[in-house]
Amino acid sequence: MQQIIFILVALGTLGAAVMVVTSQNLMRSALWLILAFFGIAGIFVLLDAEFLAVTQILIYVGAIAMLIVFAIMLTHGMMDPKQPRFNQQWGVVGGFAALLFVILAFLVTRNTWRVVVAAVPPDTIIQLGRDFVGPYVVPFEVASVLLVVAMIGAIIVARERE
Amino acid sequence: MDYIRNFFVNLAQSWTTWISTGLPPWAVDVVNYLIVGVILVMMPVIATLTLTWMERKVIGRIQNRIGPNRVGPWGIFQAIADAVKMLIKEDIVPDNADKPVFNLAPILIFVGAALLWAVIPFGRNMVGQDLSIGALYVIAIGSITTVAVLMAGWASNNKYALLGAFRVVAQLLSYEIPMVLSMATVVLVVGTMKMGGIVEAQIVPFVLVLPLAFIVYLLAATAETGRAPFDLLEADSEIVAGYFIEYSGLKFGWFYIAEYGNLLAVSAIATTLFLGGWRGPFVSAVPALGPFYFVIKTVVVIFILMWIRGTWPRFRIDQMLGFAWKVLVPASLANLLWVATAQMIPAPTPVKWFLMLIGNVAIIFVALTLLGQAAKRHAAKHGLAGA
Numbered sequence: 001m002q003q004i005i006f007i008l009v010a011l012g013t014l015g016a017a018v019m020v021v022t023s024q025n026l027m028r029s030a031l032w033l034i035l036a037f038f039g040i041a042g043i044f045v046l047l048d049a050e051f052l053a054v055t056q057i058l059i060y061v062g063a064i065a066m067l068i069v070f071a072i073m074l075t076h077g078m079m080d081p082k083q084p085r086f087n088q089q090w091g092v093v094g095g096f097a098a099l100l101f102v103i104l105a106f107l108v109t110r111n112t113w114r115v116v117v118a119a120v121p122p123d124t125i126i127q128l129g130r131d132f133v134g135p136y137v138v139p140f141e142v143a144s145v146l147l148v149v150a151m152i153g154a155i156i157v158a159r160e161r162e
Numbered sequence: 163m164d165y166i167r168n169f170f171v172n173l174a175q176s177w178t179t180w181i182s183t184g185l186p187p188w189a190v191d192v193v194n195y196l197i198v199g200v201i202l203v204m205m206p207v208i209a210t211l212t213l214t215w216m217e218r219k220v221i222g223r224i225q226n227r228i229g230p231n232r233v234g235p236w237g238i239f240q241a242i243a244d245a246v247k248m249l250i251k252e253d254i255v256p257d258n259a260d261k262p263v264f265n266l267a268p269i270l271i272f273v274g275a276a277l278l279w280a281v282i283p284f285g286r287n288m289v290g291q292d293l294s295i296g297a298l299y300v301i302a303i304g305s306i307t308t309v310a311v312l313m314a315g316w317a318s319n320n321k322y323a324l325l326g327a328f329r330v331v332a333q334l335l336s337y338e339i340p341m342v343l344s345m346a347t348v349v350l351v352v353g354t355m356k357m358g359g360i361v362e363a364q365i366v367p368f369v370l371v372l373p374l375a376f377i378v379y380l381l382a383a384t385a386e387t388g389r390a391p392f393d394l395l396e397a398d399s400e401i402v403a404g405y406f407i408e409y410s411g412l413k414f415g416w417f418y419i420a421e422y423g424n425l426l427a428v429s430a431i432a433t434t435l436f437l438g439g440w441r442g443p444f445v446s447a448v449p450a451l452g453p454f455y456f457v458i459k460t461v462v463v464i465f466i467l468m469w470i471r472g473t474w475p476r477f478r479i480d481q482m483l484g485f486a487w488k489v490l491v492p493a494s495l496a497n498l499l500w501v502a503t504a505q506m507i508p509a510p511t512p513v514k515w516f517l518m519l520i521g522n523v524a525i526i527f528v529a530l531t532l533l534g535q536a537a538k539r540h541a542a543k544h545g546l547a548g549a
Binding site for chain 1: 260299301304305313316335355
């Protein structure tokens with residue numbers, strides 16, 4: 001049963017992802033991307049990672065996809081379906097994307113992952129919270145500082161135009 | 163008599179035993195989930211049929227009118243008459259609309275309104291699915307509404323619709339932050355994100371412990387549902403209904419249903435988080451009373467929201483965003499910090515809660531003083547009366 005649901009969700013996610021790059025209309029691409037994000041959230045649910053699934057929807061669908069949609073809407077001429085979707089560099093970009101995929105696939109398949117056979121404990125989120133302020137406090141804070149720097153940078157860039 | 167005491171849970175148990183005589187266990191699960199799902203999905207529709215009537219009556223009374231009074235006694239069947247009208251209207255799709263997206267948007271906005279009900283506890287053990295991440299789930303589902311609104315505004319191929327959609331996203335993203343912060347204070351005090359657990363922990367309703375968080379949540383929820391005074395997204399007099407301007411018939415109806423479904427849902431969430439949910443006198447002896455207390459408290463919250471709608475003028479967009487970022491966010495951040503500090507004090511819970519209450523009242527006082535000074539400065543600068 002789990003296997004069937006996984007295959008359906010994975011196919012949906014991959015189909016949506018393919019539509020993102022092939023759709024003629026950029027706005028539609030963004031909407032397909034949102035569907036792909038939902039598919040990934042579904043896979044997280046299947047893996048008993050509820051917190052990750054909800055965060056995926058909250059951050060990727062709620063914030064990042066919205067930013068992409070805004071960028072598309074506010075860019076002149078981007079929504080015109082007559083505009084070509086590919087420019088001369090598509091071969092180079094495609095090559096690099098394929099290279100990245102190969103590297104990632106290599107890493108994922110060659111690495112020996114730590115696997116715990118026991119069932120997922122029900123209070124993973126409490127454990128996660130403890131880890132964020134315990135052993136992983138430095139990476140957590142570094143990520144926060146990075147985000148603050150990015151935010152201040154964006155505000156300064158936007159201010160200079162005035 | 164004992165059956166009546168915990169009527170809803172006992173009814174569910176008898177039903178399950180009755181159908182499990184003829185069905186395998188997995189089929190029983192499927193049937194039960196389907197029934198609960200259908201009931202929860204019907205909640206926004208029920209909300210529309212009852213709350214539209216209530217809203218018209220309440221707003222009518224506030225504005226010195228009597229409201230609907232023709233269809234049925236006190237006009238209670240007005241909503242049904244409206245529903246029939248909605249069903250038989252012509253379905254119009256604009257020529258240059260992006261048709262699949264245009265048709266998908268009303269469905270998606272309804273999905274967002276219906277999914278919220280999955281985690282709302284109506285009584286002890288009366289909850290669709292008591293997720294361990296309930297509070298976060300509520301916030302995440304809110305982002306589906308944003309997507310749907312943006313789809314509707316863009317696919318309509320109409321300037322007013324797009325303007326409305328832009329306003330919605332600015333408003334929803336801004337007010338999501340104070341909303342999350344006020345919910346985070348509750349989660350911090352309780353130590354769980356389970357909606358059921360939050361209700362169980364409220365020996366005293368949290369409105370008496372965290373009044374600031376309650377006020378911030380209520381204001382943010384008003385903004386999230388796009389009701390007056392935060393109704394810039396619809397703003398009939400400026401952008402003629404905004405993002406759903408091009409919708410007609412039942413598709414318009416879906417937006418309407420989602421709007422009232424969200425109103426009922428945010429009131430129910432406010433009840434769950436701050437007013438003690440289904441808790442009330444004699445509820446531990448007679449659990450069947452829980453849903454009634456829950457409904458009464460929710461209706462009170464809805465009444466307050468209608469009261470606000472009937473009496474306040476609409477914000478301007480810069481005032482609205484300024485209010486979120488300069489008042490609500492700093493106030494709720496200060497509150498979060500204070501609650502986190504008070505939580506660490508080695509003292510019994512009542513003392514901690516009392517300290518939180520004092521901090522909350524102090525923050526409200528400081529915020530109101532600063533707001534009053536800002537208003538005076540503004541009035542003096544522009545030579546307005548009332549400085």
